[in-house]
Amino acid sequence: MxxxxxxxxxxxxxxxxxxxxxxxxxxxxxxxxxxxxxxxxxxxxxxxxxxxxxxxxxxxxxxxxxxxxxxxxxxxxxxxxxxxxxxxxxxxxxxxxxxxxxxxxxxxxxxxxxxxxxxxxxGIAGLTGLTAYVGIKRIIDLQEGETMWMSAGAGAVGSAGIQFAKAMGATVIATAGGPEKCDFVKSIGADAVVDYKAADNLTAAIQDAAPKGIDGYFENVGGTHFTAALNTLKPKGRIAACGMIQRYNDAQPATITDNLTFIVGKSLKIQGFIVTDHADMMDGFVRDLSAWMAAGKIKxxxxxxxxxxxxxxxxxxxxxxxxxxxxxxxx
Amino acid sequence: MxxxxxxxxxxxxxxxxxxxxxxxxxxxxxxxxxxxxxxxxxxxxxxxxxxxxxxxxxxxxxxxxxxxxxxxxxxxxxxxxxxxxxxxxxxxxxxxxxxxxxxxxxxxxxxxxxxxxxxxxxGIAGLTGLTAYVGIKRIIDLQEGETMWMSAGAGAVGSAGIQFAKAMGATVIATAGGPEKCDFVKSIGADAVVDYKAADNLTAAIQDAAPKGIDGYFENVGGTHFTAALNTLKPKGRIAACGMIQRYNDAQPATITDNLTFIVGKSLKIQGFIVTDHADMMDGFVRDLSAWMAAGKIKxxxxxxxxxxxxxxxxxxxxxxxxxxxxxxxx
Missing domain, CATH: 3.90.180.10 (Medium-chain alcohol dehydrogenases, catalytic domain)
Incomplete structure (x- = not known):
C-alpha cells in the first residue's frame, strides 16, 4: 500500500x-x-x-x-x-x-x-478538550458564579472551553474575529461576545461586556489581548496561558504596553501550561464531559x-x- | 505634648x-x-x-x-x-x-x-522580612539546590530575601545598581551579583551569572528586569511579583519587549502578592528567622x-x- x-x-x-x-x-x-x-x-x-x-x-x-x-x-x-x-x-x-x-x-x-x-x-473529547478543561478547572480554578473571558472563542480550545465554563455555572464572555465567528460563539452559549477586529479599544469593549470585571482569563492570543486582560481582571484574578497565537509568526520581537504592575497591584496569578503535564486530569475530564453531553450541554x-x-x-x-x-x- | x-x-x-x-x-x-x-x-x-x-x-x-x-x-x-x-x-x-x-x-x-x-x-523581623519570606517560600516555593534571582538585592526586601534563600540552601544571584551596592549584596552572601546599571544586556549578564538558568525570580523592579527573567527562567520557573519600582513613577504607560510567549513555552508561573494576604505565615517565619539568627546566618x-x-x-x-x-x- x-x-x-x-x-x-x-x-x-x-x-x-x-x-x-x-x-x-x-x-x-x-x-x-x-x-x-x-x-x-x-x-x-x-x-x-x-x-x-x-x-x-x-x-x-x-x-x-x-x-x-x-x-x-x-x-x-x-x-x-x-x-x-x-x-x-x-x-x-x-x-x-x-x-x-x-x-x-x-x-x-x-x-x-x-x-x-x-x-x-x-477535538472536544481529546487533547483539545482536555486542554480547555485543565486551563479552566486547574489553572483558573473557575468557581460557579464567576466570570471568565475566553479568547479565540471560535477556535478549537476556545469553543470547547466556553461550553465547559457554562456547564460549570460561570458567566462567559468571549472574543472572536468577525461577525460570523461571533455568531458562532453565541450559538454555543457565550453570554457576551466581543468582535476584537471591530473594537477600537479592547479593554473598553471587555469592560462593557463584563462591567464588574473578570475573574479568569483563558489566554490563546497574547499581545493586546493580554494587555486588556491585565486591565480588566479583578483583584486575585487568574490567567491560564495556553497559547499566544498572535505572536507565533513574529520574525522579530514585538513590543507591548507595559501594564504588568497590575500583576502586583491586583495580586494576579498567571500560569502557562501544557496539557501533557496534566494527564492526571483525564479521568475527571471524561467523567465531567460524559455527564455534560448526556445533559445536552455540549455541541x-x-x-x-x-x-x-x-x-x-x-x-x-x-x-x-x-x-x-x-x-x-x-x- | x-x-x-x-x-x-x-x-x-x-x-x-x-x-x-x-x-x-x-x-x-x-x-x-x-x-x-x-x-x-x-x-x-x-x-x-x-x-x-x-x-x-x-x-x-x-x-x-x-x-x-x-x-x-x-x-x-x-x-x-x-x-x-x-x-x-x-x-x-x-x-x-x-x-x-x-x-x-x-x-x-x-x-x-x-x-x-x-x-x-x-525591617527583617517585620513586614519587610515577612514579604521576602512569603515570596520565596510560598510563591516561588524555592527548593534546596535551586537557583533564585533576587532583584533590587540591596533593598529592604531584597537584602532580607537573599539571606533567607541562602539559609534555605539555594544558590542566589542578585542584581543591584552600582559597585557600592553590589559589594554590599556580596557581603550578605549572594553567590553572584550583576550591576544592572553597567550591563548592556541584562539577559546576557544573568545568563553569565547563572549559566544553567534560574528556577525562581523575585520581582521588585519590573520593566527590562521582567523581560530578562522570562528569558532566563528554566521550564516551570516561578516569579514572585512583589513590586515593580521602575514603573511606579511613570506618568504615561511605558512599552516593553513582548516575550510573554515564554509563559506558555516554558510553563511559567507568575504570581503577584501582598504580604497582608499571607499573615498565616507569620508564625513559621518567626520560627525560621529565630533559628537562622541563632545560627548567625542573618545580618x-x-x-x-x-x-x-x-x-x-x-x-x-x-x-x-x-x-x-x-x-x-x-x-
Whole structure:
C-alpha cells in the first residue's frame, strides 16, 4: 500500500508558506508481529505545531526536516497482527500528517466510537478538550458564579472551553474575529461576545461586556489581548496561558504596553501550561464531559478540509482564523 | 505634648517632589481609658506607599490628603492607661509619619527588644522580612539546590530575601545598581551579583551569572528586569511579583519587549502578592528567622535618615536607590 504524507522542508521564520512543505509518497509495509496497519480518517492541525516548525526546543523538540510531521490522527485498523486490535477498530495516534501507516499496536489508543464520532477524539473529547478543561478547572480554578473571558472563542480550545465554563455555572464572555465567528460563539452559549477586529479599544469593549470585571482569563492570543486582560481582571484574578497565537509568526520581537504592575497591584496569578503535564486530569475530564453531553450541554464544533495534500493549507488557515471550532483534515 | 507629622498635599503623577508633602504640628492628647501615648523611635518608608499617593485604590486605599500618612512605626510607651502596656515598653503600629501619638492599647503590637533592636521590627523581623519570606517560600516555593534571582538585592526586601534563600540552601544571584551596592549584596552572601546599571544586556549578564538558568525570580523592579527573567527562567520557573519600582513613577504607560510567549513555552508561573494576604505565615517565619539568627546566618541591614522633617526625602530616596537594606527615619 502507498500513503501520501507531508514533510517539513525547512525551519520557519515568520509566516508559514506553502513552499515550506512537501507532499511525498511512502510505502506502507505489511504489519509484522504485534503490528497493525491503519488508514487515517482525520488528522489534526494545531497552533502549537508552529513551535515545532521553528527548529527550537520548547516543551517538545522540533519536527525533523524531510520526515513526516507528527501529530494527532484517528484512523481505522485495516490489518492486524496485534491481539488487542482487529480490522474495523478505530485508533488515536500521534503518527501525524499521512494517509496510512504501520505501527506497533501497543503504541495506539483504541477509541470508542459508539457515543462520539471518531474525529471528536481529536477535538472536544481529546487533547483539545482536555486542554480547555485543565486551563479552566486547574489553572483558573473557575468557581460557579464567576466570570471568565475566553479568547479565540471560535477556535478549537476556545469553543470547547466556553461550553465547559457554562456547564460549570460561570458567566462567559468571549472574543472572536468577525461577525460570523461571533455568531458562532453565541450559538454555543457565550453570554457576551466581543468582535476584537471591530473594537477600537479592547479593554473598553471587555469592560462593557463584563462591567464588574473578570475573574479568569483563558489566554490563546497574547499581545493586546493580554494587555486588556491585565486591565480588566479583578483583584486575585487568574490567567491560564495556553497559547499566544498572535505572536507565533513574529520574525522579530514585538513590543507591548507595559501594564504588568497590575500583576502586583491586583495580586494576579498567571500560569502557562501544557496539557501533557496534566494527564492526571483525564479521568475527571471524561467523567465531567460524559455527564455534560448526556445533559445536552455540549455541541462539538469542527471545520473540515478534505485531502492530505491540503493539510499545510489547513494549518496555515489557523493563523488567518479560517476555522470555527476544531480544524481537521479529512483523508 | 506636641508632635510633628507629615501630610500628603496632593495626589502624585510622576516623580514625588518635596512640595507634595507638608510638615505639620499636632497636639497629642493625654491617654484616655484603655489608651497609651507613644513616642516613635523609627518610622518606615516603603515603595508600596507610592501607590497610596496616587489617589487610586489598589489593594489598599489612597492616603487621605491633608492628614498624617499611615505606615509602620516603632516607638516607646511614655504614658499608659491600658493594662497590657507600661511606660518603657516598645510597640509597633501603623500610625505612620509622626513623632508621637495617643491610641488604644489594643491597636498596638508589643515587641520584644531583648534579642533584636526595635527597628528590626520595621525591617527583617517585620513586614519587610515577612514579604521576602512569603515570596520565596510560598510563591516561588524555592527548593534546596535551586537557583533564585533576587532583584533590587540591596533593598529592604531584597537584602532580607537573599539571606533567607541562602539559609534555605539555594544558590542566589542578585542584581543591584552600582559597585557600592553590589559589594554590599556580596557581603550578605549572594553567590553572584550583576550591576544592572553597567550591563548592556541584562539577559546576557544573568545568563553569565547563572549559566544553567534560574528556577525562581523575585520581582521588585519590573520593566527590562521582567523581560530578562522570562528569558532566563528554566521550564516551570516561578516569579514572585512583589513590586515593580521602575514603573511606579511613570506618568504615561511605558512599552516593553513582548516575550510573554515564554509563559506558555516554558510553563511559567507568575504570581503577584501582598504580604497582608499571607499573615498565616507569620508564625513559621518567626520560627525560621529565630533559628537562622541563632545560627548567625542573618545580618540586618539598614539605612537611617534622621528627623521626621526628612521623611519625604527618605521616601524619595527609595526611587533613586539611596538605601542599602531597609530605609528608616529615626525620630
Amino acid at each position: 502507498k500513503s501520501r504524507e507531508i514533510h517539513l522542508l525547512e525551519y520557519l521564520k515568520g509566516d508559514p508558506k506553502p513552499e515550506n512543505y512537501k507532499l511525498a509518497e511512502a510505502d506502507v509495509p505489511a504489519p509484522g508481529e504485534g503490528e497493525v496497519t491503519v488508514k487515517n480518517h482525520y488528522i489534526s492541525v494545531d497552533p502549537y505545531m508552529r513551535g515545532r516548525m521553528s527548529g527550537i526546543r520548547t516543551y517538545v523538540g522540533p519536527f525533523e526536516l524531510g520526515k513526516v510531521m507528527e501529530g494527532g490522527a484517528v484512523g481505522e485498523v485495516v490489518e492486524s497482527n496485534y491481539e488487542g486490535l482487529k480490522p474495523g477498530d478505530f485508533v488515536n495516534s500521534m503518527f501525524g500528517w499521512r494517509e496510512a501507516y504501520t505501527a506497533p499496536g501497543k503504541a495506539l489508543q483504541k477509541i470508542d466510537t459508539s457515543v462520539l464520532p471518531p474525529q471528536s477524539y481529536l 462539538p464544533a469542527e471545520t473540515v478540509i478534505e485531502g492530505i495534500e491540503n493539510a499545510p493549507d489547513a494549518f496555515m488557515g489557523l493563523f488567518s482564523g479560517r476555522n470555527t471550532g476544531k480544524m481537521l483534515v479529512k483523508i | 506636641k508632635s510633628r507629622e507629615i501630610h500628603l498635599l496632593e495626589y502624585l503623577k510622576g516623580d514625588p517632589k518635596p512640595e507634595n508633602y507638608k510638615l505639620a504640628e499636632a497636639d497629642v492628647p493625654a491617654p484616655g481609658e484603655g489608651e497609651v501615648t507613644v513616642k516613635n523611635h523609627y518610622i518606615s518608608v516603603d515603595p508600596y506607599m507610592r501607590g497610596r499617593m496616587s489617589g487610586i485604590r489598589t489593594y489598599v486605599g489612597p492616603f487621605e490628603l491633608g492628614k498624617v500618612m499611615e505606615g509602620g512605626a516603632v516607638g516607646e510607651v511614655v504614658e499608659s492607661n491600658y493594662e497590657g502596656l507600661k511606660p518603657g515598653d516598645f510597640v509597633n503600629s501603623m500610625f505612620g509619619w509622626r513623632e508621637a501619638y495617643t491610641a488604644p492599647g489594643k491597636a498596638l503590637q508589643k515587641i520584644d527588644t531583648s534579642v533584636l533592636p526595635p527597628q528590626s521590627y520595621l 540586618p541591614a539598614e539605612t537611617v535618615i534622621e528627623g521626621i522633617e526628612n521623611a519625604p526625602d527618605a521616601f524619595m530616596g527609595l526611587f533613586s536607590g539611596r538605601n542599602t537594606g531597609k530605609m528608616l527615619v529615626k525620630i
